Amino acid sequence: MKILVCISQVPDTTTKISFTPDGKALNSAGVTFIINPYDELALTKALELKEAAGSGSVTAITVGDASTEPNIRKALAIGADDAVRIDAQPLDAFQVASLIAEYARDKGFDLIFTGRESIDFNGGQVGGMIAELLDWPSVNVINSIVFNGNKATIERDIDGGREVVELETPMVVSAQKELTEPRIPNMRGIMAARTKPLAVLAPSNNELLTEVNTLTLPPAKGGCKFVDPSNVQELVNLLHNEAKII
Amino acid sequence: MRTDRFEAPDYYQLDELLTEEHKLIRDTVRQYVKRELSPIIEDYAQRATFPSHIIPGLAEVGSFGPALPVEYGCGGLDQISYGLIMQELERCDSGIRSTASVQGSLVMYPIYKYGSEEQRKKYLPKLAKGEWMGCFGLTEPDHGSNPGGMTTNFKDMGDHYLLNGAKMWISNAPFADVAVVWAKNEQGRIRGIIVERGMEGFSTPETHNKWSLRASATGELVFDNVKVPKENLLPNVEGLKGPLGCLDSARYGIAWGAIGAAMDCYDSALKYAMERQQFDRPIAGFQLQQKKLAEMLTEITKMQLLTWRLGVLKNEDRATTAQISMAKRNNVEKALWIAREARQIHGGMGITGEYPIMRHMMNLESVITYEGTHDIHLLITGHDITGISAFR
Numbered sequence: 001m002k003i004l005v006c007i008s009q010v011p012d013t014t015t016k017i018s019f020t021p022d023g024k025a026l027n028s029a030g031v032t033f034i035i036n037p038y039d040e041l042a043l044t045k046a047l048e049l050k051e052a053a054g055s056g057s058v059t060a061i062t063v064g065d066a067s068t069e070p071n072i073r074k075a076l077a078i079g080a081d082d083a084v085r086i087d088a089q090p091l092d093a094f095q096v097a098s099l100i101a102e103y104a105r106d107k108g109f110d111l112i113f114t115g116r117e118s119i120d121f122n123g124g125q126v127g128g129m130i131a132e133l134l135d136w137p138s139v140n141v142i143n144s145i146v147f148n149g150n151k152a153t154i155e156r157d158i159d160g161g162r163e164v165v166e167l168e169t170p171m172v173v174s175a176q177k178e179l180t181e182p183r184i185p186n187m188r189g190i191m192a193a194r195t196k197p198l199a200v201l202a203p204s205n206n207e208l209l210t211e212v213n214t215l216t217l218p219p220a221k222g223g224c225k226f227v228d229p230s231n232v233q234e235l236v237n238l239l240h241n242e243a244k245i246i
Numbered sequence: 247m248r249t250d251r252f253e254a255p256d257y258y259q260l261d262e263l264l265t266e267e268h269k270l271i272r273d274t275v276r277q278y279v280k281r282e283l284s285p286i287i288e289d290y291a292q293r294a295t296f297p298s299h300i301i302p303g304l305a306e307v308g309s310f311g312p313a314l315p316v317e318y319g320c321g322g323l324d325q326i327s328y329g330l331i332m333q334e335l336e337r338c339d340s341g342i343r344s345t346a347s348v349q350g351s352l353v354m355y356p357i358y359k360y361g362s363e364e365q366r367k368k369y370l371p372k373l374a375k376g377e378w379m380g381c382f383g384l385t386e387p388d389h390g391s392n393p394g395g396m397t398t399n400f401k402d403m404g405d406h407y408l409l410n411g412a413k414m415w416i417s418n419a420p421f422a423d424v425a426v427v428w429a430k431n432e433q434g435r436i437r438g439i440i441v442e443r444g445m446e447g448f449s450t451p452e453t454h455n456k457w458s459l460r461a462s463a464t465g466e467l468v469f470d471n472v473k474v475p476k477e478n479l480l481p482n483v484e485g486l487k488g489p490l491g492c493l494d495s496a497r498y499g500i501a502w503g504a505i506g507a508a509m510d511c512y513d514s515a516l517k518y519a520m521e522r523q524q525f526d527r528p529i530a531g532f533q534l535q536q537k538k539l540a541e542m543l544t545e546i547t548k549m550q551l552l553t554w555r556l557g558v559l560k561n562e563d564r565a566t567t568a569q570i571s572m573a574k575r576n577n578v579e580k581a582l583w584i585a586r587e588a589r590q591i592h593g594g595m596g597i598t599g600e601y602p603i604m605r606h607m608m609n610l611e612s613v614i615t616y617e618g619t620h621d622i623h624l625l626i627t628g629h630d631i632t633g634i635s636a637f638r
Contacts (some may be wrong), residue, residue: 014253070266077270184281185274187308187321190267 001056001147004104008062008090009033009071010120023214026120033155037072038115038180040078040125042175046113047079047183047207049147049169057081059109063090063099069198076193077185083196088203098127102204105134110169116141122159123154124174133173138172139165143179162176250284252276252513253335257547263554264326271308271327275334278307287461288599289395291339294456298421305376309335309346311354318358319371326557329502336531337510341462342468343503347617348417349373351496353380353426356438359491360483365440367459369424381422381450383413383441383467384489388413391622391637394486398429398469400439407479409439409447409472415616419465420452426480427467428489438480438488447472458612460605494570497617498560499574504581504613505549507606511581511588512542514601518592529591538587545580551575556617568630575623582610 011017014031020027037045043060050056060075060083062068072083086099104112112131117124124140131138139241143162144155150169155162185193227235253278261269282303290297304310313328314320321327328350336343354373357365372378398411407431419425425441425448441448447470455609456464480488518540519530529535556573559565585607589596596603614620625636 070270073266074270077274156303184307186306187271187312187323188306190270190274190308191316191321191323192271194267225420 001050001053001111002107003056003058003111003113004100004107004109005039005043005046005058005060005075006062006100006115006130007039007043007060007072007075008036008096008115008118009068010036010065010082010118013037013119017217019215019217022239023216024212025215032069033071034163036115036118036120037182038117038119038175038177040115041177041179042113042115043075043078043080044183044228045145045175046111048180049111049145052149056110059084061086061103063088063096063102063203065089067094072198073193074185076196076198077189078183079185079189081196083198085198085200086203088206091212092208093123093125094129094209095206097126098133098197098205098207099203100126101130101133105112105132110171111152112170112172114172114174114199116174127172127174134170134172136170136172137167138174139167140174141176143176145179216226250280251279251517252284254337254509255512255546256550257543258551260547260550260554261456264330268326269328272330272334275307275331276307276337278303278327278546279334279338283342283606287339287342288602288605291341291461291605293438294454294460294566296341296421296461301376301379304335304342304346305374307331310374310376311350311358311370314350314354314358314370314374316389318366319374320354323500324557325560326554328418328499329553329557332499332503333506333509335506337506339461339605340507340613341459342502343499343506344459344462345379347496347499347503348382348577349376349380351499352382352492353424355495356382356480356483356488356492357424357440359439360438360480360488362481364477365480378423379418379421380426380512380522381416381418381426381467382425382489383416383419385415387406387412387414391619393428393489394436396428396430396436398427399431400429400437400474401432403473406476407439407474408621409441409474410427410470413424413467415453416450416467417459418462418464419450419467422450425450425467427469429469435484436488437484437485439474440473440480441467441469441472442478445472445474448549456612458545458608460608470498470519470633491569493617494567497570497574498556498565499624500617501549501553501556501577501611504574504577504610505546505553507534507541507610507613508546508549508577508584510583510602511585511606512539512546514603515539515542515588516589518595522593535591538591542587543585545584549577549580566630568626571626574618575620575627578610578614579620582607582614585610627634 012034018027030187046058058080060080063086090096116128139154142154142156146153308321312321312323316322357369400407400409423443449468450465453464519535522529589603629635
C-alpha cells in the first residue's frame with residue numbers, strides 16, 4: 001500500500017485573524033501554523049491502513065515555502081516515512097492540485113489522501129481536482145475505509161443516511177472527523193523524524209485559475225435581544241426593521 | 247470536566263529561542279496532556295489516587311529520562327527539551343511531573359551516571375518505557391535538610407549486603423519496582439544501592455491524608471534486614487555528592503515545571519476575568535484585577551527567561567548547583583504566589599475542582615519544600631556569594 005497524504009498548514013484555531021494592508025492575504029506575523037486538522041486525520045488513517053496492510057509506505061506532501069517545514073517534520077514524527085515539499089507559495093486550489101498531481105503521476109501511489117477541506121480557506125477542492133487531473137476516481141468526506149486487496153469499501157454520509165461504495169485503486173479520498181482519532185507523535189517518532197528524507201522540489205508549473213481580490217472579516221457579533229414570547233409583533237418589527245431579514 | 251482551553255503565554259516571544267524540535271516536543275506533550283490527562287486529573291486528585299494507567303503514555307511522549315542516551319532506550323534530547331517536558335506535565339499537575347522527575351532524574355540519572363554498564367543495561371531501557379517504575383530514597387524521618395546525618399546503613403556480609411533503616415516522603419514508593427537508596431556503609435560513607443520490590447524485608451507503606459500532590463503516590467521505604475546482592479551497589483560514586491548530583495537534575499526540572507503550574511493558573515485567571523461580569527462589565531476591566539494579571543505575567547516571563555538561560559548553561563555542562571537552587575527557589579515561590587493571586591481572581595470558584603487553581607496551589611506547597619526547602623536554597627545562594635555556610 002503506497003499512500004500519498006496531502007498536508008497543508010493553517011493558522012492555529014485560536015489565531016486572531018488580520019489581513020495584509022492590501023487586503024489580499026492573511027497577515028501571518030506572529031501566527032502559529034499547525035497541520036490542517038483534517039489532513040492530520042488523513043495522515044493518521046493512512047498510517048493505520050499501511051499498518052493493517054503490513055507493508056507499504058506513507059509519503060507526506062505539501063506545497064509551500066520553507067516555513068512549512070516544521071509541520072512537515074511533525075508529519076514525519078507522527079509516522080510518515082518520507083516527505084516532499086514543493087517549493088511554491090500556495091495561492092489557489094488548481095495550482096496546488098496540479099503540482100501534487102504532476103508529482104504523483106508516475107510514482108505508483110495506490111491512494112492519495114487529503115483532508116475534506118483546509119480550515120482556513122475551506123475550499124475543499126484539491127482532492128477532487130487531483131483525481132480529475134490523474135483521471136482517478138475520488139470519494140469525498142469519508143467516514144471509514146477498509147481495504148481488501150486493491151479494493152476499498154468506503155462509507156460516507158449522505159443527506160439523511162449513509163452510502164457505502166466500493167472502488168479499486170488508485171483513488172483519491174478525503175478525510176473527515178469520524179474517520180479516526182489524530183495520532184500524537186511520540187518521542188521515538190520525533191527522534192526518527194530528524195533523519196527521514198524530506199525532498200524539496202521546484203514547482204513543475206505555477207498556473208493559477210483564480211485570484212483573491214479582497215478578504216474581509218465577518219461583521220462583529222451584535223448583542224442578543226430578548227423578546228417576550230407573547231410579543232410576536234415586536235419580534236416581527238425587529239426582524240424587519242433592525243435585522244432587515246424579513 | 248471542562249475542556250482544556252489552555253493557551254501558553256509567551257510575552258517576550260521566547261519561542262524564538264527554541265528550536266523547531268523543542269517546540270514539536272513541547273507541543274506534543276501539551277497535546278497529550280490535553281487529550282489524556284486534563285480530562286481525568288481532577289478526579290484522581292480528588293480521590294487521592296495515582297492514575298497508574300497513564301504510565302505507558304507518559305513513557306511514549308518521552309517523560310522518563312529524555313535527556314539520557316539513546317543506546318539505553320532514552321531520548322538523547324537536550325536539557326531544554328527535558329525542561330519543556332517537565333513544564334508541560336506540571337501544567338497538568340505537579341504530582342504527574344513529580345512521578346516523571348523521580349523516574350528520570352532521581353532513578354535513571356544515578357543509574358546512568360554512577361552505575362555499572364550491566365546496571366545501565368538492566369534497568370534503563372525498562373525504566374524509560376515505564377515497564378518498571380522507580381523511586382529515590384534519601385530523606386529520612388529525622389534527616390530532611392541534613393541528609394548527611396542519615397542512619398540507614400548496610401553491612402558487608404561477604405556475598406551480599408544487609409540493609410537496615412527507613413526513608414520517608416518518597417514519591418512513587420507505593421508502586422515502585424526499584425528504589426535507588428542512599429545508605430551508609432560500615433565506614434560511614436554514603437553509597438547508592440538499588441533495592442528491588444520483592445526483596446525480603448523491604449516494604450513501602452503509603453503516606454495517606456495528604457492535602458498536596460494528591461494525584462501522586464507518596465510513601466515510606468522500610469528496610470528490615472534486606473539482603474541486597476552486591477552487584478546492586480552503584481560503583482562509581484561515594485559521599486553526598488551522589489544524591490546531590492541527582493537533585494541538581496531534578497531541581498532543574500522543577501524550575502521548569504513550576505512555570506507550567508504558573509502558566510495554567512495565569513491562563514485560567516485571565517479567561518475567568520474576561521468572562522466573569524460584575525457591575526455590568528468583565529472583572530478584567532478593574533484595576534486591581536489587572537494589577538494581579540500584569541504582575542503574574544511579568545513573573546512568568548522572568549521565570550521563562552531564567553530557566554531558558556539555565557537550560558543553555560546546562561546543555562554546555564556549565565550550570566552550577568547554586569544557579570539551579572536559585573531557579574528552583576525563585577520559580578516555585580513565584581508559581582505559588584501566582585496560584586494564590588489566581589485563586590483570588592477566581593473568587594469562590596477558585597476553591598472548587600471546576601478550576602485547577604487550588605490543586606496547583608496545594609501541590610506547590612509540597613514543591614516549595616521538597617528537593618531542598620525554600621530556605622535551604624536561599625542559604626545555598628548565600629553560601630555561594632559569601633563562601634560561608636550558614637547551615638553547616
